Amino acid sequence: MKPRLWNAALVLLLASSGLGATAIQVTTRNDQFGEDTTKCSLREAVQAANTDTAFGGCPAGSATDLITFDQFSNQPKLTRAGRDEDANATGDLDVSASGTIVFVGNSTGGTVIDGNGIDRVFDLDCRSDMNVQFNSLTIRGGDAGSGAGGGIYMCAHTASIYAVHMTENSASSVVHCTFRPHRSQGQSQSIAARSRAIARALRTEERSHTMATNCSS
Secondary structure: OOOOOOOHHHHHHHHHOOOOOEEEEEOOOOOOOOOOOOOOOHHHHHHHHHHOOOEOOEOOOOOEEEEEEOOOOOOOEOOOOOOOOOOOOOOOEEEOOOEEEEEEOOOOOOOEEEOOOOOOOEEEOOOOOEEEEEEEEEEEOOEOOOOOOOOEEOOOOEEEEEEEEEEOOEOOOOOOOEEEEEOOOOOEOOEEOOOHHHHHHOOOOOOEOOOOHHHHO
16 A cells, blocks of 8 residues: 555644554455454444444544544445434544544545435534644535535534535535635635525536535535
8 A cells, every 4th residue: 555645634633643653454345333353344433433432343532533444344334324413323424533643545536435325424523623624535426415515514613625626516505615625836725605506516426626515415
């Protein structure tokens, strides 16, 4: 496997979050939730980061968590059906931890997180003390039903994406979201998505590096 190149913003985020980050490596593509303690699923990694305790086959999280993917877990697919649940056991991945969580894939073509149409893919809790970042991966197949944010429902204090591809996500409405997308010049820019016109235009998203689409697609 080629070494992963981290962007400067990621390094700065981790440095500003404390003296170090806890590494939680996803080792299976299966959407398990405590069934197999020898492997760590993406859902279990999120749970370990949320609770700062070991869960399934994942080590305990901390104030700053770095979730990565090994070669066997690059295509995780959500299969635990059950919408409108906020405990992370079914449906979308409920990110509710205080502190910082950074998801680092191996590339947009290599790490593809598939919502499988059962719910959104990620649901970021409304916390003023939570910072979330997504790096070098694809988020697809999210379905928010009559709500907003098929790929990512963003309510965290800060959410950023870098080299992330959003595709085949759907939603029916849009809420106000502010993001800091990666720019080719290395700069950050906040984008707010408010209008239904933007929501309609971005309901089926096929482009990379566009944060506004995470609100509605």
